[in-house]
Amino acid sequence: MTFLQQLQKLLRTPVLRLTLWYVLIVMVISVGFSLFIYNQTTAQLREDFIPRGRVMQDFGDPFTEPIRTRVQALFEQQYELTTGHLRNQLLIINLAVLAAASLASYYLAKRTLRPIEESLEEQRRFTADASHELRTPLTAMRSEIEVALRNANTKPEEHVDILRSNLEEIHRLEELSRGLLRLARSEVDAKAAAWDITPVSAIVDDAVRQVMPHAAKRHITLDRVDITGSWRGNKHSFVELLIILLDNAIKYSDEKTTVRLAGETSHRSVTLRVQDHGIGMKASDIPHIFDRFYRADSSRTKNTVDGYGLGLPIAKQITERFDGKISVASTIGEGSTFTLTFPRA
Ligand code: ADP
Secondary structure, three states: OOHHHHHHHHHOOHHHHHHHHHHHHHHHHHHHHHHHHHHHHHHHHHHHHHHHHHHHHHOOOOOOHHHHHHHHHHHHHHHHHHHHHHHHHHHHHHHHHHHHHHHHHHHHHHHHHHHHHHHHHHHHHHHHHHHHHHHHHHHHHHHHHHHHHHOOOOOHHHHHHHHHHHHHHHHHHHHHHHHHHHHHHHHHHHHHOOOEEEEHHHHHHHHHHHHHHHHHHOOOEEEEOOOOOEEEEOHHHHHHHHHHHHHHHHHOOOOOOEEEEEEEEOOOEEEEEEEOOOOOOOOOOHHHOOOOOOOOHHHHHHOOOOOOOOHHHHHHHHHHHOOOEEEEEEEOOOEEEEEEEEEEO
């Protein structure tokens, strides 16, 4: 690649292009301002210096013609010197502005573009993860069907097995697309949602009612302590958030255990805790569980629990939208406690 091509490639990078725009704007202002100052000052100097010789002439001064011409020439020389000096100074100032503007613009351009680049990178990762998750069941289904079609001796019972297995994969795909849709919607919904003052006990009532069938299926007892106080935000979003935590607590617990809902109210905030005695998580997993598609090893290796790692990212989105905090404490093999804290209404 020639030097010119390399330069062209470099100039195509967004940071440098934005830098150039910033520098251009600053330099247009700086050069314009300098020209204005130069014009004003030289006009003033011309008025001050040049006419002095002529004034002497007009008033019939006692100097002889050669002296007058000499004085006039001296004034003009002085004028040239002063304007030349001014030109140099303005040039140096503009060069200094150019250097400072280039550095500052590069720094600013990087700062301006960083969040955009991060969000693009996140979108790219999300798309790659989502297509990977979509491809896995599709590949499994395709290879099962291909093998069955290739083998002319496949028995009818085997066909039924294949259909059953494909149906399972279809259920998984449906769950995934529901999760993706929920994730895409939750941010928009939470933003558009009306804010209300909702008693935490009402949120708990709704969420518990909705997860009860899931808990009953696994013979898990939901134990709740009455919590006073209210949260400010959207009730529907709060219920959705609590359902995610309760569903996980039920999913990642052994049968016949207890999931406990407790909390406390201070004069600034209301805290709600969802505590289970399930499989727990490794400390190294905890920083990642709010990332999209992240599933902790304990659930992945067990491979018995359905999920796509999309629940907690939604929970986090909702929590942040309503100025809350979500945290988790967990010990592998002992259980996990998720804590939600929102400002008290
Ligand atoms: P999903 O449960 O669908 O996999 P989530 O985003 O809700 O996705 O959770 C991400 C991961 O965090 C889960 O895969 C699991 O490994 C871990 N996790 C979440 N809640 C619990 C819990 N109560 N107990 C143990 N692990 C949990």
